[in-house]
Amino acid sequence: MADLNNIFPGGFVAKLAPSMDLADPVRAFTDECMKYGLDVTRGVIPDGEIHRVPHESSKRGAVDGWYVVHIDGRVPVGRIGCFKEPSFEVEWQANIGRELSFVERMEHKKWLDELRERLAREKAAAQEAAAEKAEYSPKTPKAMKVAAEKSEGGPSDAVKRVSAKKAALKKKACQATRHQD
Numbered sequence: 001m002a003d004l005n006n007i008f009p010g011g012f013v014a015k016l017a018p019s020m021d022l023a024d025p026v027r028a029f030t031d032e033c034m035k036y037g038l039d040v041t042r043g044v045i046p047d048g049e050i051h052r053v054p055h056e057s058s059k060r061g062a063v064d065g066w067y068v069v070h071i072d073g074r075v076p077v078g079r080i081g082c083f084k085e086p087s088f089e090v091e092w093q094a095n096i097g098r099e100l101s102f103v104e105r106m107e108h109k110k111w112l113d114e115l116r117e118r119l120a121r122e123k124a125a126a127q128e129a130a131a132e133k134a135e136y137s138p139k140t141p142k143a144m145k146v147a148a149e150k151s152e153g154g155p156s157d158a159v160k161r162v163s164a165k166k167a168a169l170k171k172k173a174c175q176a177t178r179h180q181d
Helices: 024-034 104-137 143-152 154-180
Strands: 051-053 065-070 077-082 091-092
Touching: 024 065, 024 077, 104 143
Parallel strands: none
Antiparallel strands: 051 065, 065 077, 077 091
């Protein structure tokens, strides 16, 4: 084997330039969004929430495009899409200037899994809160049933009153039809 000191006097040191994606992940993600037609001229908000923005295929004023970006992990990641075109969805991962090592990939995967679990828990809690709120809304069928049960005659009387109203409306409709003939 050749002595590399003859070729590189003083030795050879490979210098990696810092990745622009890691130096400014929001700028890199903004460029990616614009590349796929999202109008993010007002700026990207890296808070891990879905943000709706105009897409180049959208009508004026429509916000059919969306993005979500996380920069708090070891490697910033994001996702871009358009509600108007459901098949269009792009995953983005910051270019760190090299391949991730096995350990880094495993740590990154673990972080993503934890993130997905946390988001699923938050979504379930929000859905549960919305369901609870809807359950006690005076316009829901369940609330109407509870109100009917609390009325003087109980549920059976409430059902009878509703049935009587329906019968009266049917009778009126039949009479109106007969008068037209």
